[in-house]
Amino acid sequence: MAGVAVSTTINGDHVEYLCQPDETLLDVLRDRLGLTGAKEGCGTGDCGACSIILDNRLVCSCLVLGAEAEGRIVETVEGMAHGDQLHPLQQKFLEHAALQCGICTPGFLIAAKDLLAKNPDPTEEEIRFGLAGNLCRCTGYDKIVRAVQDAATVMKKGV
Amino acid sequence: MNFDPRFSGRKFSSVGTRPIRPDGVDKVTGRARYGADFNMAGQLVGRVLRSPHAHAKILKIDTSKAEKLAGVKAVITAADLPDLTDGDSAMYDVLDNCMARTKALYDGHAVAAVAAVDARTARQALKLIEVDYELLPHVTDVDEAMKHTAPLINDTLFTEGLEEKPVKPSNVTKRSQFGHGDVHQGFGHADFIVERSFKTEQTHQGYIEPHACVASVSSDGTADLWVCTQGHFVYRQHCAQLLGLEASKLRVTSSEIGGGFGGKTHVWAEPVALALSRKAGRPVKLVMTRDEVFRASGPTSATSIDVKIGARKDGTITAAEATLRYSSGPYAGTWAEIGAMTAFACYKLDNVKTVGFEVLVNRPKTAAYRAPSAPMAAFAVESAVDELAKEIGMDPVDFRIKNAAQEGTRSSYGPVYGPIGIGPTLEAAKTHPHMKAPLGKNQGRGMACGFWFNFGGQTCVDLNIGMDGSVSLAVGTVDVGGSRASLSLVAAEELGIDYAQLKAVVADTSSLGYNDMTDGSRGTFSSSMATISAARNAIKILRDRAAQTWDIPVDDVVWENGHAIAKGEKYGNLAALSLKEIAAASGKTGGPIAGHSELVADGAGVSFATHICDIEVDPETGAARVVRYTVIQDAGKAVHPTYVEGQYQGGAAQGIGWALNEEYIYGKDGRLQNAGFLDYRIPVCSDLPMIDTQILEIPNPNHPYGVRGVGETSIVPPLAAIANAVSNAAGVRMTHIPMSPPRILAAIEAERGG
Numbered sequence: 001m002a003g004v005a006v007s008t009t010i011n012g013d014h015v016e017y018l019c020q021p022d023e024t025l026l027d028v029l030r031d032r033l034g035l036t037g038a039k040e041g042c043g044t045g046d047c048g049a050c051s052i053i054l055d056n057r058l059v060c061s062c063l064v065l066g067a068e069a070e071g072r073i074v075e076t077v078e079g080m081a082h083g084d085q086l087h088p089l090q091q092k093f094l095e096h097a098a099l100q101c102g103i104c105t106p107g108f109l110i111a112a113k114d115l116l117a118k119n120p121d122p123t124e125e126e127i128r129f130g131l132a133g134n135l136c137r138c139t140g141y142d143k144i145v146r147a148v149q150d151a152a153t154v155m156k157k158g159v
Numbered sequence: 160m161n162f163d164p165r166f167s168g169r170k171f172s173s174v175g176t177r178p179i180r181p182d183g184v185d186k187v188t189g190r191a192r193y194g195a196d197f198n199m200a201g202q203l204v205g206r207v208l209r210s211p212h213a214h215a216k217i218l219k220i221d222t223s224k225a226e227k228l229a230g231v232k233a234v235i236t237a238a239d240l241p242d243l244t245d246g247d248s249a250m251y252d253v254l255d256n257c258m259a260r261t262k263a264l265y266d267g268h269a270v271a272a273v274a275a276v277d278a279r280t281a282r283q284a285l286k287l288i289e290v291d292y293e294l295l296p297h298v299t300d301v302d303e304a305m306k307h308t309a310p311l312i313n314d315t316l317f318t319e320g321l322e323e324k325p326v327k328p329s330n331v332t333k334r335s336q337f338g339h340g341d342v343h344q345g346f347g348h349a350d351f352i353v354e355r356s357f358k359t360e361q362t363h364q365g366y367i368e369p370h371a372c373v374a375s376v377s378s379d380g381t382a383d384l385w386v387c388t389q390g391h392f393v394y395r396q397h398c399a400q401l402l403g404l405e406a407s408k409l410r411v412t413s414s415e416i417g418g419g420f421g422g423k424t425h426v427w428a429e430p431v432a433l434a435l436s437r438k439a440g441r442p443v444k445l446v447m448t449r450d451e452v453f454r455a456s457g458p459t460s461a462t463s464i465d466v467k468i469g470a471r472k473d474g475t476i477t478a479a480e481a482t483l484r485y486s487s488g489p490y491a492g493t494w495a496e497i498g499a500m501t502a503f504a505c506y507k508l509d510n511v512k513t514v515g516f517e518v519l520v521n522r523p524k525t526a527a528y529r530a531p532s533a534p535m536a537a538f539a540v541e542s543a544v545d546e547l548a549k550e551i552g553m554d555p556v557d558f559r560i561k562n563a564a565q566e567g568t569r570s571s572y573g574p575v576y577g578p579i580g581i582g583p584t585l586e587a588a589k590t591h592p593h594m595k596a597p598l599g600k601n602q603g604r605g606m607a608c609g610f611w612f613n614f615g616g617q618t619c620v621d622l623n624i625g626m627d628g629s630v631s632l633a634v635g636t637v638d639v640g641g642s643r644a645s646l647s648l649v650a651a652e653e654l655g656i657d658y659a660q661l662k663a664v665v666a667d668t669s670s671l672g673y674n675d676m677t678d679g680s681r682g683t684f685s686s687s688m689a690t691i692s693a694a695r696n697a698i699k700i701l702r703d704r705a706a707q708t709w710d711i712p713v714d715d716v717v718w719e720n721g722h723a724i725a726k727g728e729k730y731g732n733l734a735a736l737s738l739k740e741i742a743a744a745s746g747k748t749g750g751p752i753a754g755h756s757e758l759v760a761d762g763a764g765v766s767f768a769t770h771i772c773d774i775e776v777d778p779e780t781g782a783a784r785v786v787r788y789t790v791i792q793d794a795g796k797a798v799h800p801t802y803v804e805g806q807y808q809g810g811a812a813q814g815i816g817w818a819l820n821e822e823y824i825y826g827k828d829g830r831l832q833n834a835g836f837l838d839y840r841i842p843v844c845s846d847l848p849m850i851d852t853q854i855l856e857i858p859n860p861n862h863p864y865g866v867r868g869v870g871e872t873s874i875v876p877p878l879a880a881i882a883n884a885v886s887n888a889a890g891v892r893m894t895h896i897p898m899s900p901p902r903i904l905a906a907i908e909a910e911r912g913g
Contacts, residue, residue: 143804
């Protein structure tokens, strides 16, 4: 099968790659570009571990084809920190121990980033429903919700 | 070396604080490498062909077409994994589960595997493998499987543990019994007796990371395995035995692990990946799909349990009895035995008897799931205990306090308890604000207790001091939820240095002595014991180096707050030497400074918890929602309290899922119908409230810091606590887990109609 040439922007960098027409964007990120931050937990869009932001929209990258990224803007967990400065969400996830095994963490960070971009001052309920597309089996979500609340406070202050 | 593991009652400066974990930044930036995040040059993609049948003879497997497909580098069947188990029936079962030999025993059982240049070619190759099956009758229900008329799953197995040796094979592979006293007599003294039968459905650990490994076997007999596992040393032994490799020539590296909860304690795809690599002569990466994780890897037992408890009017339990039937998949297990041991472990009983039956079914091999077997037994027992309290007219907490086991109590499974936390967790529950909070409409409150043994086991640690005074700690227990942080705290405490001066890593099997798996809540308990021992050994050397520097007897040198100090007025002019200073001079005083420890961590203190929950039941739909949840558990000593809370919350959340939603659903054809996260629904963020925690610290006398394991007990009480809350909210006693909306609605309607 002939490859598809794709030109796209990932975490602010111009990227070009060849992929198969039936190859998911998740597989392209992980296997062709070495961006293994997004994880495959299910491959069916049910767990959110592969969450990325595509043109300002939160998506499961396992449900997007690599070819569909042509001309679009992709954000992954690898692009959240600025140099050695962690994003407030990353910092608060560490401080609140909002991760145990950490496999779901990149997806949660991306989903929370998207949530706070659209709703900078969410209630607990809005956070819970905003993150309901991401599965975590370790934490019971308590510390994740608290980390997002704390990050929202910090980000509002612009600290 | 003489290491004294007894509790010393010391004051702590590092232990009990809450620093950020050493592996944290890598995990929030996407840099941490899990099972599927590793690649080798020239690696192939491995895929497994699975039986679509619940029970079938494998007549013939024709792989010729698959082998001819361009890009396919190896195809294997059971013939490529010859039986090297030498009469070890447990290992033979592991082998058979990795690759079916003569029969497919469940929907999802591996029958062949391929390695190809890419995933698409591998998938195509699977379609070209032709398997001739002869379908056999199957059985997936635990009670059905016990009947004499049930299809036999393994005609070479006879029930063990019966007084008379059976003459016919059976799906019941073992009977076990525990207890003491005379229950018949005990029930004779009872004023009230509750007798009920319960069922629980099969659940999956539900780790978000599917099983994944990269295997590379070289032609010289050496091999490497990168894998997500809870125990890389055990994986090495098992893989080496099944593949005919020498253990020391197989290096296993544990990746970061994306959840295990017991499900990553046994080999599954790893021997297959190694066999593919050996045949293809190239590295092979094998990652399960979610469908495969559900169909073929570690679910828990489905159970059927009868409980009978009797008590006097004053609330004293006079006798307790339970019969527990646990499915073990198609291979012999000891799951009911564990359930029978834990069932009444919370209580002080004069007359108690439990009987367990291990039952074969055509479902995936049962694997450990967090305090394996205990939650189901607790569901049955704690439901009956609640009902009995009600009949007597006692508060359920007071009733439990009256009968709670204490130090010196002979447990229902045999041993006599040391200092334990069941009474204190109940007393804490009684006075907890949650107990007094008002309830809303259609809401009910429930509570329940739970027990877990905790394990210790073989453990090995290396503590190396660099010349710059930084300390690296190499441990062999896989870090499943923050143990590198807690073990660093312990080393910092013992050495008297700053947490930031340390870095803990999980060493591979070629770099450290043997370690048992991270299971039985043993990670922090056992590795902290070895870390303390290793640090003390290093301190001996540090003192010796200081003594050399000062040219005084080593017995005059003590170690305090990270410094060697010359003790006595005559040494008043000798300034203390810091660890850093001693390390800097080590090249001239005798070379590298390190402390090692190899031990069997005995005396893991048993663990108890009490949970309280409020549930709201919608009487129109039967849907149950958790409104409030509180976990109270004894930690012995919480080394890193935030991660202890995390264990309490995580176990409670898994228990909530088990209680309300999660179950394996099999069709009449014996096939699993919900092998995905859409239809096997684990709790999501919007399903749960905040989960409050209260950590009690009743020191374990067998650990220098008093530490007990904390990982598992939190999943034991939720099934019963929620069932008791639903019972109080809806006025119906639920006896079948999960309490999904249709089951609750049916119970409500039966009550109304009845």
